[in-house]
Amino acid sequence: MSRAILLTVLIAGLIVFSSSSAAFGAQLDARINPNNAESPFKMNYQKTFFIEYPNGGQLFDELHQKTWTISGTADSSNPGVQHLIEKLNQNIADDGSQARISDLNVIYDIHLKGRNLNTSIDYKIIIEGTLTDYVITKDQVRTLIDLGWRGLSTNEKIVIDGVDINHPINLIQEEEPTLYNVLKGTEGEQIFNKKMIDADFILKQPLTNWHFLFDPTGINVDAGTFGLSEDISGFVVSSWTMGESSLREGRQVERVFEAEVTADQRYVFRSVQSSDQGNLYAIGFGALDVLDGVEIAGVTPKPPEGYATTSTGEFPIFIVYGMAAMAAIGGGAFFMFSNRALKNQQEGQQGIAPDRLVGYQTSSSSGGYQTNRGEAQLRDESDYTQTRSVYEESAPQETTTPPPTDASREEAACGCAASAEMGSECDCEMQGSCLCDATCGCAADVCKEHVSSMQ
Numbered sequence: 001m002s003r004a005i006l007l008t009v010l011i012a013g014l015i016v017f018s019s020s021s022a023a024f025g026a027q028l029d030a031r032i033n034p035n036n037a038e039s040p041f042k043m044n045y046q047k048t049f050f051i052e053y054p055n056g057g058q059l060f061d062e063l064h065q066k067t068w069t070i071s072g073t074a075d076s077s078n079p080g081v082q083h084l085i086e087k088l089n090q091n092i093a094d095d096g097s098q099a100r101i102s103d104l105n106v107i108y109d110i111h112l113k114g115r116n117l118n119t120s121i122d123y124k125i126i127i128e129g130t131l132t133d134y135v136i137t138k139d140q141v142r143t144l145i146d147l148g149w150r151g152l153s154t155n156e157k158i159v160i161d162g163v164d165i166n167h168p169i170n171l172i173q174e175e176e177p178t179l180y181n182v183l184k185g186t187e188g189e190q191i192f193n194k195k196m197i198d199a200d201f202i203l204k205q206p207l208t209n210w211h212f213l214f215d216p217t218g219i220n221v222d223a224g225t226f227g228l229s230e231d232i233s234g235f236v237v238s239s240w241t242m243g244e245s246s247l248r249e250g251r252q253v254e255r256v257f258e259a260e261v262t263a264d265q266r267y268v269f270r271s272v273q274s275s276d277q278g279n280l281y282a283i284g285f286g287a288l289d290v291l292d293g294v295e296i297a298g299v300t301p302k303p304p305e306g307y308a309t310t311s312t313g314e315f316p317i318f319i320v321y322g323m324a325a326m327a328a329i330g331g332g333a334f335f336m337f338s339n340r341a342l343k344n345q346q347e348g349q350q351g352i353a354p355d356r357l358v359g360y361q362t363s364s365s366s367g368g369y370q371t372n373r374g375e376a377q378l379r380d381e382s383d384y385t386q387t388r389s390v391y392e393e394s395a396p397q398e399t400t401t402p403p404p405t406d407a408s409r410e411e412a413a414c415g416c417a418a419s420a421e422m423g424s425e426c427d428c429e430m431q432g433s434c435l436c437d438a439t440c441g442c443a444a445d446v447c448k449e450h451v452s453s454m455q
Helices: 002-019 058-063 079-094 168-175 177-183 187-192 200-204 315-343 381-387 406-413 445-454
Strands: 027-032 038-052 067-074 100-114 118-132 135-138 143-146 211-215 237-242 255-262 266-273 277-283 285-291 294-300 357-361 374-378
Touching: 058 177, 067 168, 079 100, 100 168, 143 285, 168 177, 168 187, 177 187, 187 255, 187 266, 211 285, 237 285, 277 294
Parallel strands: 027 277
Antiparallel strands: 027 038, 038 118, 038 266, 067 100, 100 118, 135 143, 143 294, 211 237, 237 277, 255 266, 285 294, 357 374
């Protein structure tokens, strides 16, 4: 029963999870080529807000049937995008990095959907651009690249085509004044006033905690058969990823902020944002380091001699060999314990010795059929009470008929139809008839009458 309940809960959880859309936080995707002066990057910011009105009220009347979408794109020619580039570069410099953003495209999409119990507002902002000045120094052996620029955030008001894409509360004030009047001056207003362009956590998570892999496909002899780009031909590709719950990064959970506001009715305002994620790639084999408080990577065309691990440091190889050694030790201990326990057991025949048992037949013939069933008993019955069959106590007692005497045999010879060989007695009086001859000496009246009639 408990297994059925557990299975039902798991299936229900999968259905709910698969039917709900995730609200991702900041997602970084960048590919750095130390041989080029510029490299592309992409940052995705996403968050979902909920306005709940379980008891109806003014917001229910205003929002439950409403749906609208505000979206648009803009490039570096837009004044709002130029302002965003300026503020992002200022934030990068404040973090100690020398890298700069030279070009940027912005895509924004804001969607409101009203329902009977709540209204959701989905915010999505995507910025795609070009990163420059990330090479610190370069020689014939390796190239040092700057990785301290990845916290692309700003608190400033970013207005593109008349829409402040960075602070949702400003859009609420313009598009939904009734909702804004309920939020104004409350904790709910603080939830909607948090910045959207926020990647601070991606910078705060040290790169040494990110998962590191490198792909040596580019240095294979037959690498050309894989259709690889010329940028990675002859090189390995290093990658650092973050966003998974692990011993390195810790437990990653979604960020939820909630506030309850009482106006004409009780309303609940909540924002949901999943944990941040990052994918950072570099052409070459990257070894992490820190320079003046800024995280950097020393990149070489090929990995160091003898480097065979595929994760941060030599952690996986250590774990693999360590687990193998622990398994060997555990197996040896198990066999030693089993062998010792076996030696402590008694050897030889256990229970009653076979030479003390004797068999006897327990079935008799039935017509022409004879079975071969039997039982075993002790030769000496000193301990028979301990081993006797429990069926003997309930078995009915058999009665034996004493062998017939000579007188009875004579009476039986002139008695009833049953013969003396069958061991039956003459019962003429009860049967009312008798098969007798003239010599019968039976005292029964019916036999006397029958004998006299025969004479």
